Amino acid sequence: xxxxxxxxxxxxxxxxxxxxxxxxxxxxxxxxxxxxxxxxxxxxxxxxxxxxxxxxxxxxxxxxxxxxxxxxxxxxxxxxxxxxxxxxxxxxxxxxxxxxxxxxxxxxxxxxxxxxxxxxxxxxxxxxxxxxxxxxxxxxxxxxxxxxxxxxxxxxxxxxxxxxxxxxxxxxxxxxxxxxxxxxxxxxxxxxxxxxxxxxxxxxxxxxxxxxxxxxxxxxxxxxxxxxxxxxxxxxxxxxxxxxxxxx
Amino acid sequence: xxxxxxxxxxxxxxxxxxxxxxxxxxxxxxxxxxxxxxxxxxxxxxxxxxxxxxxxxxxxxxxxxxxxxxxxxxxxxxxxxxxxxxxxxxxxxxxxxxxxxxxxxxxxxxxxxxxxxxxxxxxxxxxxxxxxxxxxxxxxxxxxxxxxxxxxxxxxxxxxxxxxxxxxxxxxxxxxxxxxxxxxxxxxxxxxxxxxxxxxxxxxxxxxxxxxxxxxxxxxxxxxxxxxxxxxxxxxxxxxxxxxxxxxxxxxxxxxxxxxxxxxxxxxxxxxxxxxxxxx
Ligand SMILES: Nc1ncnc2c1ncn2[C@@H]1O[C@H](COP(=O)(O)OP(=O)(O)OP(=O)(O)O)[C@@H](O)[C@H]1O
Ligand SMILES: [Mg+2]
Numbered sequence: 001x002x003x004x005x006x007x008x009x010x011x012x013x014x015x016x017x018x019x020x021x022x023x024x025x026x027x028x029x030x031x032x033x034x035x036x037x038x039x040x041x042x043x044x045x046x047x048x049x050x051x052x053x054x055x056x057x058x059x060x061x062x063x064x065x066x067x068x069x070x071x072x073x074x075x076x077x078x079x080x081x082x083x084x085x086x087x088x089x090x091x092x093x094x095x096x097x098x099x100x101x102x103x104x105x106x107x108x109x110x111x112x113x114x115x116x117x118x119x120x121x122x123x124x125x126x127x128x129x130x131x132x133x134x135x136x137x138x139x140x141x142x143x144x145x146x147x148x149x150x151x152x153x154x155x156x157x158x159x160x161x162x163x164x165x166x167x168x169x170x171x172x173x174x175x176x177x178x179x180x181x182x183x184x185x186x187x188x189x190x191x192x193x194x195x196x197x198x199x200x201x202x203x204x205x206x207x208x209x210x211x212x213x214x215x216x217x218x219x220x221x222x223x224x225x226x227x228x229x230x231x232x233x234x235x236x237x238x239x240x241x242x243x244x245x246x247x248x
Numbered sequence: 249x250x251x252x253x254x255x256x257x258x259x260x261x262x263x264x265x266x267x268x269x270x271x272x273x274x275x276x277x278x279x280x281x282x283x284x285x286x287x288x289x290x291x292x293x294x295x296x297x298x299x300x301x302x303x304x305x306x307x308x309x310x311x312x313x314x315x316x317x318x319x320x321x322x323x324x325x326x327x328x329x330x331x332x333x334x335x336x337x338x339x340x341x342x343x344x345x346x347x348x349x350x351x352x353x354x355x356x357x358x359x360x361x362x363x364x365x366x367x368x369x370x371x372x373x374x375x376x377x378x379x380x381x382x383x384x385x386x387x388x389x390x391x392x393x394x395x396x397x398x399x400x401x402x403x404x405x406x407x408x409x410x411x412x413x414x415x416x417x418x419x420x421x422x423x424x425x426x427x428x429x430x431x432x433x434x435x436x437x438x439x440x441x442x443x444x445x446x447x448x449x450x451x452x453x454x455x456x457x458x459x460x461x462x463x464x465x466x467x468x469x470x471x472x473x474x475x476x477x478x479x480x481x482x483x484x485x486x487x488x489x490x491x492x493x494x495x496x497x498x499x500x501x502x503x504x505x506x507x508x509x510x511x512x513x514x515x516x517x518x519x520x521x522x523x524x525x526x527x528x
Pocket of ligand 1: 025028029030048049050051052053054055056057097
């Protein structure tokens with residue numbers, strides 16, 4: 001099972017590494033010793049049922065939550081206790097679950113806020129980059145975020161997270177609540193972002209599609225990693241197919 | 249099945265108008281109903297207001313030429329009325345912003361000060377506050393020019409009411425957005441300044457419009473500090489000439505027209521602001 005995670009000398013450098021991470025909500029233990037790694041240039045996906053701990057893992061990485069036990073390492077440095085606003089500057093971008101766009105700020109302002117840690121000139125340049133990646137957002141740039149459709153809000157949330165020019169992008173269910181055609185679009189944009197050089201850690205309910213674009217995946221169950229393998233092998237795994245791809 | 253459809257022209261798919269036409273029909277019917285409503289509404293007002301005007305005229309005690317004679321003097325008070333209202337709403341917004349930040353503060357001293365401000369101001373009559381600032385403070389050697397005293401009293405008072413409006417506006421920004429801001433690299437302070445306040449302001453702008461309309465009416469109270477705005481002018485002339493009925497009636501009508509005028513703006517503003525409420 002550990003084939004894919006075994007470090008090889010030829011493998012690209014480790015970007016993210018979780019070692020035996022335990023994260024709590026008060027007294028509720030949501031993560032019970034999670035270990036995983038993400039290498040430069042990869043798309044890695046986390047799949048698992050509702051409440052398995054996927055969101056918690058992303059929050060623990062981006063500093064919205066802190067591990068009580070274990071270690072989170074980013075480009076070799078221990079970031080377990082670092083605050084979220086520091087981690088953005090280091091290069092971790094997080095598009096949290098549920099879009100959470102700033103509903104009464106315009107699309108343009110939402111993007112600007114994403115570049116909060118950078119200079120105005122850099123931000124301006126990147127707004128243009130986002131508009132070319134998401135042409136729909138350019139058309140709606142003066143519209144208030146809350147008046148966008150669900151799919152457009154999702155694109156805005158992803159674009160906003162990209163505005164900090166993260167080297168790693170954490171995406172929490174970017175396809176949630178979208179029509180199939182839009183899901184396709186979101187997934188191809190994720191691939192596009194990845195080919196442009198951003199490493200992606202992707203949480204998805206659409207396990208099959210996520211495995212389709214990912215190189216590797218982790219399967220979670222009640223706060224633990226129960227399987228780790230290449231995306232192809234996971235997609236072919238009978239257990240995974242039964243549990244997460246809706247096959248009998 | 250075919251027979252049945254043939255007997256029922258409405259059910260014959262070929263005889264049915266295309267869906268777009270139905271939508272257009274409904275839209276037109278609605279528009280006609282809207283026009284009828286507006287006409288009936290206007291007629292009701294014309295009858296009622298006209299009736300009142302006739303009733304008042306029939307008393308034979310109204311002297312239109314008297315009003316006409318003083319008209320320039322009366323109307324000359326309107327700019328001051330509007331100036332006082334605008335200045336006061338601006339300062340009130342400042343007080344309210346500070347007050348609201350105090351009311352959401354986790355620091356008990358700051359929270360206490362803000363709460364005391366709201367409680368004290370809302371618990372005492374505005375007219376008492378105005379006299380207090382203009383007439384009582386001079387006993388301590390604090391003499392404020394009438395305009396300063398008037399604007400200060402109005403804005404301090406309205407600021408307290410608007411503190412609660414602003415607080416609600418700040419709390420109306422969904423908590424999930426705070427986490428999103430933090431994920432974008434903002435500290436708590438930055439989140440407040442860049443995310444929460446700008447959105448809270450957009451939420452409360454219609455409410456500020458309402459307060460402004462109320463302020464136009466309450467600005468009449470600054471006539472008590474001898475500011476020669478609309479109400480002071482009508483009151484003074486009316487009392488001197490034993491014509492209070494005419495002058496007060498005139499003042500009431502002018503205030504009414506002013507508030508109607510600004511309400512129209514306010515309604516449009518509210519509609520525009522509501523557009524973004526579609527998907528919070
Ligand atoms: N704020 C919270 N307070 C207490 N418990 C929480 C909180 N957030 C999550 N949990 C619990 O932690 C566990 C993991 O939740 P998490 O949100 O990480 O799941 P998830 O895998 O993202 O699920 P989903 O697919 O539904 O988004 C769940 O049992 C959940 O009930
Ligand atoms: Mg989740």
